Amino acid sequence: QGEEAQAVLAHYEALMVEYPTSEPLRVAAGDVALARRSFAVGARHYGDALELDAENQRALAGLAEAYRASGDPRLSATLEKLRALNPHHPRARLLHAEGSLDVGEASEALAQIDSLLLINPRHTRALALKGAALFLQDELHAMDAVQQEVVDFNPYASEVYRVAGRVASRHYRFEQGRAFQSRALALDAQDHAARLYLA
Numbered sequence: 001q002g003e004e005a006q007a008v009l010a011h012y013e014a015l016m017v018e019y020p021t022s023e024p025l026r027v028a029a030g031d032v033a034l035a036r037r038s039f040a041v042g043a044r045h046y047g048d049a050l051e052l053d054a055e056n057q058r059a060l061a062g063l064a065e066a067y068r069a070s071g072d073p074r075l076s077a078t079l080e081k082l083r084a085l086n087p088h089h090p091r092a093r094l095l096h097a098e099g100s101l102d103v104g105e106a107s108e109a110l111a112q113i114d115s116l117l118l119i120n121p122r123h124t125r126a127l128a129l130k131g132a133a134l135f136l137q138d139e140l141h142a143m144d145a146v147q148q149e150v151v152d153f154n155p156y157a158s159e160v161y162r163v164a165g166r167v168a169s170r171h172y173r174f175e176q177g178r179a180f181q182s183r184a185l186a187l188d189a190q191d192h193a194a195r196l197y198l199a
Contacts (some may be wrong), residue, residue, distance in 0.1 A: 006034050009041070023049045023056055030062045039070040057082060061091035068095055090116055090123075097129050100169050104112040106136040124150060128160040135176075156191035160185040 012029040019025060026049035028083075033042035043066040049059035060082040067075035082092045093112040100109035110133045116126040125148045134143035143164070150160040165180030 021052060023052045023059065026052070027056065027058045027062060030059065030066070034062060034066055034069075037069070039066045042066040043072070044068075055085055057086055057089060059087070061089060064095055065091065068098065088115075090119075094125055094129065097126075097133075101129065101132055101136065102135060102170060104171060106133040109133045122153060124154060124157050125163075126159075126160060128163040131160055132164045135164050135168060136171065151187075156187055156194070158187035158191070160184075161187065 009029055009032055012025055012032070016022065016025050016029070026045045030042045030045035030049065033039075033045060033169035043063055046059045046063035046066065049056050050063065053059075062079060064075055064078045064082060066072070067078055079092055079095060082089055087091070093116050097109040097112040100106070100112070109129060113126050113130045113133065116123055117130070119184040120126070127146055131143045131150075134140075134146060147160045147164070150157045161180045161184035165176075165177045165184060168174070168180060
């Protein structure tokens, strides 16, 4: 609703004083911080939730995402713990797929992604990763079809190009990476214009 993330976090932190044993508050604060790319703040809130309940799967998944985004070596142990609790956890599968794409294991990534898409065929993040995996396999027509599918149901889903751009650049395919990022920026600009119009 247009609230600044810092104001939302301040509100959560005030509530935490009032409700010191509330795990959902700490997880929600972690989610806000993670969405704003404040990975250390997110990790702190998820860690606080895990001190209250070491088996809180949402907190473990959020902590794993924060660790992955910041290159923290504790990612592996955190994911292992989450998988031990729930081997089918969606965010754990997404993180596994992203790690596989980083090292060029597109087939392994697709196995994780397709298992998620069986449950939710319109999972935007999973579809974005699938497009990136197909790109690595040079299945460009299939990649285009996946990306178009996402844009058809969400015309502002820039993530579908941003993820492919990041993966392309990690594998030294910089020209294609820039092309994907340009498409992502164009969708972001359309989204921004639409929000201004509605405001």
